[in-house]
Amino acid sequence: MPIRHDRARHGLCGLMAVSLIGAAPALGQPAPAIPAVPAKDSTAAATPAVQPIDLPTALRLAGANNIDLALVKEALTQAQAQNEAATLSLLPTLSGGFGYSKHNGAVQDVSGNVIEAYKQLHSITGGINSQINYGDAIFNKLAAMRLQSAAEYSVDAGHNATILAAAGAYIDLVNARANEKIAEDAAKISGDYEDQITRAVGIGLANKSDALRVSVQTQNYRIALRQAKEASVAASAKLATVLHLSPTIQFVPADDAVPQITLVPLETSLNALVTEAFAKRPELKASGENIGAANWLKTQSIYGPLIPSVGAQALYGDVSGGRVGVPSNSGGTQDYALMLNWKLGSGGLLDFGRMDYAQSKLDQTKLNDAKLHDEIGRQVVQSFEGVHSAFDQLELHKKNVDLAQQSLQLSQGRKEFGVAAVLEVIEAQKDLVQARAAYLRAMTAYTLGQYALAEAVGRIGE
Numbered sequence: 001m002p003i004r005h006d007r008a009r010h011g012l013c014g015l016m017a018v019s020l021i022g023a024a025p026a027l028g029q030p031a032p033a034i035p036a037v038p039a040k041d042s043t044a045a046a047t048p049a050v051q052p053i054d055l056p057t058a059l060r061l062a063g064a065n066n067i068d069l070a071l072v073k074e075a076l077t078q079a080q081a082q083n084e085a086a087t088l089s090l091l092p093t094l095s096g097g098f099g100y101s102k103h104n105g106a107v108q109d110v111s112g113n114v115i116e117a118y119k120q121l122h123s124i125t126g127g128i129n130s131q132i133n134y135g136d137a138i139f140n141k142l143a144a145m146r147l148q149s150a151a152e153y154s155v156d157a158g159h160n161a162t163i164l165a166a167a168g169a170y171i172d173l174v175n176a177r178a179n180e181k182i183a184e185d186a187a188k189i190s191g192d193y194e195d196q197i198t199r200a201v202g203i204g205l206a207n208k209s210d211a212l213r214v215s216v217q218t219q220n221y222r223i224a225l226r227q228a229k230e231a232s233v234a235a236s237a238k239l240a241t242v243l244h245l246s247p248t249i250q251f252v253p254a255d256d257a258v259p260q261i262t263l264v265p266l267e268t269s270l271n272a273l274v275t276e277a278f279a280k281r282p283e284l285k286a287s288g289e290n291i292g293a294a295n296w297l298k299t300q301s302i303y304g305p306l307i308p309s310v311g312a313q314a315l316y317g318d319v320s321g322g323r324v325g326v327p328s329n330s331g332g333t334q335d336y337a338l339m340l341n342w343k344l345g346s347g348g349l350l351d352f353g354r355m356d357y358a359q360s361k362l363d364q365t366k367l368n369d370a371k372l373h374d375e376i377g378r379q380v381v382q383s384f385e386g387v388h389s390a391f392d393q394l395e396l397h398k399k400n401v402d403l404a405q406q407s408l409q410l411s412q413g414r415k416e417f418g419v420a421a422v423l424e425v426i427e428a429q430k431d432l433v434q435a436r437a438a439y440l441r442a443m444t445a446y447t448l449g450q451y452a453l454a455e456a457v458g459r460i461g462e
Contacts, residue, residue, distance in 0.1 A: 049246075054254035055170050058239065062166030063159065065244035072158035079144075079151035086144040089137040092130035092312065125317030125333070135304030143293040143300075150289035156282035156461065162242075164455045168448055169239040174253045175444040176235040179437065180228040181256075186433045187221035193425065194218045217426050221433075258443045263454040266391060270384050273457050277380050278373065280458030287369040294362040301358040305349040311339040376456065383453035390446035397439035404432040 063069070106114050194214045200206035236251040264273070278284060315335040344350060408428040454460040 049248065050250045050252055052254060053170070053239075053251045055167065055259070058166045058170040058243065059163055061243045061245070062162045066162045066166070066242060067244050068165075069155075069158045069162045072155050076148075076151040076155050079148040083141075083144040083148045086137070086141040090132065090134075090141060092128050092132070125315050128312070128314045130310060130312040133309040135307035135309070136300065138307070139296050139300030139304055143296040146289045146293035146296065150286040150293065153282040153286035153289065157286065160282065160455050160458070160461045163460050164451055165242050166239075167451045169235070169242045170253065171258060171444060171447050171451075173232070173235040173239050173251060174255045174258050175440060176228065176232040177253060178257055178440050180225065180232050182433060182436050182440065183221060183225035183228040186429065187218065187225050190214065190218040190221050190429060193429070213423065213426060217429070258440065258447055260443060261447050261450055263450045263459060264387070264457065266388065270381065273384060273453070274377055274380050276459075277376050277457040281376055281456075282458070283372060284369070284376065287365075287372050291362070291365050291369060294358075294365040298355075298358040298362045301351070301355045305343060305347075305351070308340040308342050311337070311341065313337040379456040380453070383449055383456045387446060387449035387453050390442050390449050393442045394439070394446060397435065397442045400435040401432070401439050404428070404435040408432050 106116055194211070194217075197206050197211045197214050201208055201211045233250070236249070237247045239251055240247045240249055313335065314337075315333070317333050342349065347354065408425070408431070411425045411428040451460065
């Protein structure tokens with residue numbers, strides 16, 4: 001039996017030797033060269049301007065500068081202009097003018113005779129003209145009023161969305177900077193440990209392989225640190241985009257850690273929040289106004305043609321003229337006209353296609369409203385669960401951080417006494433870095449979830 005164990009041991013050693021020889025470069029041949037890293041031109045990029053910022057400032061600037069919000073406000077301006085135009089369509093127009101005509105040569109008189117005439121005419125007129133399709137004008141005005149109201153609610157919704165975007169961008173920036181600090185601490189701790197191991201190798205108390213392991217870990221942490229700095233720059237540019245400021249500004253958040261903000265108390269029930277969202281969300285109010293406008297247009301297609309178009313005219317002026325070379329005569333003129341019209345066919349009575357189209361638009365608007373209710377309900381439920389989940393995870397992740405710190409301290413103490421291996425300390429350091437990063441993610445998720453839940457129930461703009 002012992003002989004069998006020796007043979008197995010020799011066989012395994014031989015297999016390992018063959019594997020190592022096969023994997024190594026051939027004798028006399030150099031190892032594959034690693035491509036050189038190109039040098040960075042220090043003059044290629046200018047140092048960006050650094051600008052401190054806090055959350056209230058970010059929210060205030062977003063309300064003043066955000067492009068998406070400005071676009072929604074322009075839509076409101078257009079709706080107001082259309083409402084004013086609908087009002088003017090109900091009123092008659094004023095007109096006035098000056099006329100001059102002159103005739104030389106043959107002309108036919110009232111008896112049918114052709115005579116030579118040389119005459120001229122001057123006229124000055126002014127008056128009131130009205131050609132109004134009241135069936136369309138009345139209902140268009142009623143619909144325009146509802147559409148303007150819908151646009152006002154859309155501005156409120158855009159303002160809420162802007163607050164959410166600005167708060168989210170700021171919190172993402174704080175999160176990125178905090179991740180950068182975690183990576184920086186990890187690289188420093190690993191670098192200090194690398195220095196200790198290197199000195200231990202120099203005096204024969206540690207193996208070279210242990211020093212190499214720690215060096216690899218240090219380099220990995222330095223790579224993670226560089227990636228974290230890149231993420232901080234990207235988060236700053238994202239915040240600048242939301243605020244409509246120069247993307248080259250390097251924002252520095254006032255908060256070192258993600259603030260734990262509670263906008264919606266955790267004890268609030270889900271049913272109460274869904275009910276509140278259906279009552280307060282400006283998107284639903286705007287949708288209700290759109291339904292009202294579509295309903296007026298449907299009514300217009302049915303009853304509008306029954307209301308006659310009114311044509312009226314009242315002109316007042318002065319006319320003077322006569323034969324050329326003869327003193328002219330003048331006198332005042334008054335003209336009045338009134339006409340009522342009904343239209344049959346396209347755009348008028350018995351236009352069933354127009355009725356069907358208006359009914360379909362109303363049904364479509366109602367379906368969109370139902371879809372919006374479903375979506376807002378989903379948003380509330382998802383945000384509610386996300387906030388509660390993040391809150392529950394906070395305590396667990398915080399406990400993990402404490403345990404990881406204790407584990408690292410114990411492993412470092414065991415290593416000093418020669419009981420623990422270098423790999424144990426490396427793993428303990430990794431556990432601590434991962435625990436801190438997980439706790440930061442949970443805190444970020446909780447704060448972002450609070451803003452999302454507040455926006456979902458319509459409280460964020462309060």
